[in-house]
Amino acid sequence: MILLNNRIYGLTKGQYSPTSPRGFVSKSSPYGTVEDPFRPAELCFGARGHFFARCVATDAQGTVDVLKAAYAHKGASVTEVLQNCVIFNDGCHEAVYNKEGRKRNAIYVRHGEKLVFGENSEYGLVQQGFGLKVVEIGKDGYTIDDILVHDAHCEDNTLQLKLALMGNGDGFPIALGVIRDVDAPTYNDAVYAQIAEVSAQKKYHNFTELLETNDTWTVQ
Numbered sequence: 001m002i003l004l005n006n007r008i009y010g011l012t013k014g015q016y017s018p019t020s021p022r023g024f025v026s027k028s029s030p031y032g033t034v035e036d037p038f039r040p041a042e043l044c045f046g047a048r049g050h051f052f053a054r055c056v057a058t059d060a061q062g063t064v065d066v067l068k069a070a071y072a073h074k075g076a077s078v079t080e081v082l083q084n085c086v087i088f089n090d091g092c093h094e095a096v097y098n099k100e101g102r103k104r105n106a107i108y109v110r111h112g113e114k115l116v117f118g119e120n121s122e123y124g125l126v127q128q129g130f131g132l133k134v135v136e137i138g139k140d141g142y143t144i145d146d147i148l149v150h151d152a153h154c155e156d157n158t159l160q161l162k163l164a165l166m167g168n169g170d171g172f173p174i175a176l177g178v179i180r181d182v183d184a185p186t187y188n189d190a191v192y193a194q195i196a197e198v199s200a201q202k203k204y205h206n207f208t209e210l211l212e213t214n215d216t217w218t219v220q
Helices: 041-048 058-073 099-105 159-163 187-203 207-213
Strands: 002-005 052-054 078-082 108-109 123-128 131-136 176-180
Touching: 041 052, 041 078, 041 159, 052 058, 052 159, 058 078, 058 176, 099 108, 131 159, 159 176
Parallel strands: 002 078, 052 078, 108 176
Antiparallel strands: 052 176, 123 131
8 A cells, every 4th residue: 555645635626635734724624624634654553554664755766665665565565655746735745855855854764773864874763761862873972872773573563653653843853664564464364274274174175075965865
């Protein structure tokens, strides 16, 4: 599933959408919306999704990387693509829409690598209580050893969800890349395995065998 998130219903001429921010003025909300937006990552994680990634439409390589990972994932996958609507909501993702902006305002998360960001990778994420904290590496006693390592394969999604929800005016960078990628049984595989298990316990496997399972009679 690929969600092109431009925070508006652009194809139907500019009505507000489920991802439009509170107070957003549009043709269908001339005085501003009165509800908070859905956050795609939160919906995916809440539905016990095992794959979630995010990219920016103008970042060709980053988009290719996450879409290849989504395709390779066994089971359902969700990829959020941050995209401007140049007609009805231009600039809604301006902070990360060019390379320079992403260096300042985004963090590329890669499994097994330190959660660092900045134009010179000078900032990083550390755990603070039950939350996260942005620190400058080499200052206030923080070293690279203190920086968290991204684990996209961890079944516990606590840290992954915190990463996915960053960057909404909270002083944290927006997380880009594969945020969650957990190997788990798929619905299709589980159903077919169940069918095979039940079938193996039965004396018949098709209609002809069913007719011959019990007593039979020959009518002269």
